[in-house]
Amino acid sequence: xxxxxxxxxxxxxxxxRSSLEVLSYCRKLADDNGLGLExxxxxxxxxxxxxxxxxxxxxxxxxxxxxIFSNHLSSPVIDAFSLLVExxxxxxxxxxxxxxxxxxxxxLAARHNAAAIPDxxxxxxxxxxxxxxxxxxxxxxxSKTSSSSDLVFVSVRSGSYDTAEKPGTAExxxxxxxxxxxxxxxxxxxxxxxxxxxxxxxxxxxxxAAGRGIKDEEGRKLIEDLANSLGAxxxxxxxxxxxxxFPATLxxxxxxxxxxxxxxxxxxxxGAIQHVAGMANSKVIVAINKDPDAPIFQYATYGLxxxxxxxxxxxxxxxxxxxxx
Amino acid sequence: MNLSVCIKQVPxxxxxxxxxxxxxxxxxxxxxxxxxSASAVEEALVxxxxxxxxxxxxxxxxxxxxxxxxxxxxxxxxxxxxILIEDISGLxxxxxxxxxxxxxxxxxxxxxxxxxxxxxxDAGLTGSMLAWNLELPFxxxxxxxQFENDSFIVKRQGDSGQEMVELKSPCLITCSNxxxxxxxxxxxxxxxxxxxxxxxxxxxxxxIEASALNSDSKTERKGFKEVPGREPGxxxxxxxxxMVSNLMNLLENEAKVL
Ligand SMILES: Cc1cc2nc3c(=O)[nH]c(=O)nc-3n(C[C@H](O)[C@H](O)[C@H](O)COP(=O)(O)OP(=O)(O)OC[C@H]3O[C@@H](n4cnc5c(N)ncnc54)[C@H](O)[C@@H]3O)c2cc1C
Numbered sequence: 001x002x003x004x005x006x007x008x009x010x011x012x013x014x015x016x017r018s019s020l021e022v023l024s025y026c027r028k029l030a031d032d033n034g035l036g037l038e039x040x041x042x043x044x045x046x047x048x049x050x051x052x053x054x055x056x057x058x059x060x061x062x063x064x065x066x067x068i069f070s071n072h073l074s075s076p077v078i079d080a081f082s083l084l085v086e087x088x089x090x091x092x093x094x095x096x097x098x099x100x101x102x103x104x105x106x107x108l109a110a111r112h113n114a115a116a117i118p119d120x121x122x123x124x125x126x127x128x129x130x131x132x133x134x135x136x137x138x139x140x141x142x143s144k145t146s147s148s149s150d151l152v153f154v155s156v157r158s159g160s161y162d163t164a165e166k167p168g169t170a171e172x173x174x175x176x177x178x179x180x181x182x183x184x185x186x187x188x189x190x191x192x193x194x195x196x197x198x199x200x201x202x203x204x205x206x207x208x209a210a211g212r213g214i215k216d217e218e219g220r221k222l223i224e225d226l227a228n229s230l231g232a233x234x235x236x237x238x239x240x241x242x243x244x245x246f247p248a249t250l251x252x253x254x255x256x257x258x259x260x261x262x263x264x265x266x267x268x269x270x271g272a273i274q275h276v277a278g279m280a281n282s283k284v285i286v287a288i289n290k291d292p293d294a295p296i297f298q299y300a301t302y303g304l305x306x307x308x309x310x311x312x313x314x315x316x317x318x319x320x321x322x323x324x325x
Numbered sequence: 326m327n328l329s330v331c332i333k334q335v336p337x338x339x340x341x342x343x344x345x346x347x348x349x350x351x352x353x354x355x356x357x358x359x360x361x362s363a364s365a366v367e368e369a370l371v372x373x374x375x376x377x378x379x380x381x382x383x384x385x386x387x388x389x390x391x392x393x394x395x396x397x398x399x400x401x402x403x404x405x406x407x408i409l410i411e412d413i414s415g416l417x418x419x420x421x422x423x424x425x426x427x428x429x430x431x432x433x434x435x436x437x438x439x440x441x442x443x444x445x446x447d448a449g450l451t452g453s454m455l456a457w458n459l460e461l462p463f464x465x466x467x468x469x470x471q472f473e474n475d476s477f478i479v480k481r482q483g484d485s486g487q488e489m490v491e492l493k494s495p496c497l498i499t500c501s502n503x504x505x506x507x508x509x510x511x512x513x514x515x516x517x518x519x520x521x522x523x524x525x526x527x528x529x530x531x532x533i534e535a536s537a538l539n540s541d542s543k544t545e546r547k548g549f550k551e552v553p554g555r556e557p558g559x560x561x562x563x564x565x566x567x568m569v570s571n572l573m574n575l576l577e578n579e580a581k582v583l
Contacts, residue, residue: 011485072483073490074465098484102442103465103499106453110422115543116450135552136446138338141349143446144547185462186492189478193486200485206582241503248468248482248503254447255502263582273339280555284580286572292562301580302572303560310565318573322583 003036004029005090007081008053009098010043015052017203018096018158023056025161026094033125038062038088039170042069042080050172057166062088064177071188074100076179078107083177085112085151092130097155097258098202105153114151119258121160130154138254139277158202159260159281201250204233206263209252209279212239213268213289213308220245222312223267229319235259235279237269253278268308271296288312326378326472328369329434330402331425331455332362334386334393335445347548356389358396361440363507365500368470369438370401370508376472378435379403385424387411391523398518399510405523408531410538420541422454427531429459434495436477441466441499452499463497464490468504 004026009016023039030037039058041049046063053061062084068076081104085093093108095101097119109116115130117123121142123132130152136143201207208227214220227234236246238253252259254274264282269275271287271294279285280299287300288308297303304311337355344350358366369380382397384390385408394405408424410416416424429437437459442449449465456463468487469480477492482501492498510518528538559575561568576583 072488099466099482100484102449103453103463106418106422106450107457107463109419109450109543110454110457113543116418116454117544118448118450131547133550136549137336137342137349138444139447139552140338140342141344141549142552143549144347145544146547147544149543185496186464186490189489189491191483191486191488192480202484238503248487249485251503254444263576263580280552284576284582285555285558286576292560297558297560299555299558300560301556301558302575303558304568304572305560305562306565306568311569314566314569315572318569319583322573322577 003038003088003090004092004094005038005040005084005088006058007093007095008039008041008049009096010041010049011200013048015049016096016200017163020056020163021158021161022094022096022156023058024164025156027057027166028164029125035091036060038090040064040081040084042066042077044070050170054170055165055167057168058170059168061170061172063172063174065174066177066179068179068181072100072191073184073186073188074103074107075184075186077104078111079179080177081108082111083175087175091151092125093151093153095153095155097157099257101155105155109153112151114153115147115149116153117145117147118155119157120154121157123154123156135277138273139280140273157258157260157281199233201233201235201252202257202259204259205261206230206232207235207259207261207282208232208265208267209235209237209269210240210246210267211237211269214240214245216245219268219309222309222316226265226312226316226319229316229323237275266296266300267312269296270294271299326373326376326435327433328373328378328380329429329432329437330362330365330369330380330382330397331437331439331451332366332382332384332393332397333359333440333443334384334390335359335443338444344549344551347550349549356393358393359440359443359445360502361442361444361500364502364504365438365440366397366400366402367505367507368500371505372470372472381406383425383428384408385410385421386413394523395518396510398521398523399514400508401514404521407523407525409525409527414546415539415542417542417544418448418450418454419543420538421451422458423541424528424531424533425451425455426458427533428526429455436494437461437497439497439499441501449499452497456497459497461495461497462492463499464492465499467498467500470498470504
């Protein structure tokens with residue numbers, strides 16, 4: 001029986017929500033098409049996720065244990081998946097999309113003479129064809145892309161599918177993975193982390209995003225206060241990561257991250273297509289902007305036309321009261 | 326130091342788009358140098374200004390794309406290579422990577438720079454595929470680049486935090502537009518670009534048969550469709566405190582997200 005193989009991304013001892021979305025959808029896809037579903041965990045201690053994974057019903061779990069996976073280099077992940085592809089012969093390998101999955105998928109597809117379809121908003125199987133839809137032209141339209149290759153890699157934008165539990169008991173295989181660090185052609189010299197790395201923006205349920213309208217430190221403080229009152233992650237437009245008010249890791253949009261929270265605040269953000277490309281999938285969008293014609297209002301569930309310096313303190317106060325109960 | 330920069334010509338994504346019978350139609354047929362490619366060109370120019378050497382740009386595309394090569398030459402690239410293919414609509418990242426690999430197998434360079442993705446498709450695969458085809462070490466999504474002791478030191482934007490990665494030359498680096506602000510060609514640059522050489526090569530020159538081109542593509546584009554629209558929202562104007570209580574009420578009782 002042919003299979004779907006899903007990469008399970010982990011961070012700080014937890015499986016990422018985006019991977020559970022992919023796993024949940026692939027369980028359904030596998031059932032509908034009479035395929036097996038396999039999950040691969042690449043981690044310093046992969047077996048700690050087995051119970052959680054069983055809630056989503058994969059038939060088999062591959063555990064690849066290696067300390068190298070805690071550094072962010074792509075070549076160990078590429079090697080590990082090459083090994084798994086040879087071992088399992090899946091017809092479809094699915095990842096949750098992040099920036100680094102693109103380079104991993106490209107290398108894997110070239111290495112295995114396979115197809116890669118990155119950042120899909122949806123995909124399905126029709127006979128021997130994988131049919132996907134992915135945003136193009138700065139996410140203004142969807143391109144329908146298909147592949148009939150024997151092996152297809154896809155990565156799925158976060159928020160494209162809901163998580164759905166389907167408890168089962170997977171067969172677990174510990175896969176020996178040796179990685180010759182001396183053979184690495186690239187060397188990780190240093191990781192520069194910033195304050196923005198604390199909360200995983202792409203996984204957050206609530207995001208408060210700041211744009212050029214916040215102007216300076218005072219505006220930044222107002223954003224952070226609102227985010228704290230909500231327990232939200234802070235995001236940013238390119239204008240304010242470029243100016244250095246917020247770290248580059250927080251950029252949301254075409255160059256930055258794609259987010260799909262339950263609630264998104266766009267504060268002092270005009271709504272350029274390149275920003276919207278990264279946040280239009282949010283469930284509820286609140287826009288605060290003093291320009292009534294700002295394009296962001298076209299996407300907003302609730303729009304407030306006014307001065308953010310007046311609105312934010314009031315809003316933060318009210319939210320604190322609600323949260324205090 | 327000789328750097329080869331793979332550049333792409335893309336439609337102007339900011340122009341209005343409509344879909345007619347599954348195909349894209351734009352009010353303008355204006356084509357531009359892809360913003361990520363432009364950052365790759367800029368970074369290569371900065372490096373060669375500091376360490377000596379030349380920048381060559383390589384583009385796969387139709388005759389019309391020559392204007393985009395000229396743009397990069399006007400920025401300061403020394404020469405251009407135009408891999409002329411009139412209809413590139415059936416080609417995907419795999420096919421571009423095959424063609425670019427065929428060219429680079431004959432070329433000599435210390436590093437290849439590409440955009441981390443392109444503005445029109447956002448796929449971001451060609452760089453890593455090309456690196457694999459040429460067996461080069463690579464780093465993706467660079468936001469900074471230095472050259473020291475025969476190695477390239479890449480500052481790359483990771484999913485969380487930034488990483489400094491050292492690559493031995495020759496290698497491949499994909500560039501973010503967060504890396505720099507590409508220079509606007511000066512009048513002098515534009516004049517000089519007219520005297521610079523652009524070598525035109527065909528797939529056949531690279532030993533690729535025309536019929537093989539489309540079969541190098543592993544994916545097929547079946548058309549376009551609209552992005553599902555969002556429900557129209559509610560917009561408030563007026564006093565800040567009134568707007569805030571309206572919003573609170575809706576977040577709590579309508580959207581139920583607090
Ligand atoms: C290839 C490419 C990729 C890009 N990728 C990204 C990306 O990933 N993410 C991204 O964000 N951008 C990206 N951009 C940039 C994008 O085009 C915009 O330039 C950017 O998003 C603008 O940021 P902004 O909305 O904060 O600033 P602006 O467009 O300057 O908007 C500021 C807004 O603040 C409002 N404002 C000002 N003062 C106040 C106040 N006191 N109260 C309320 N409102 C106020 C103004 O009315 C205005 O609407 C990209 C561009 C390119 C070419």
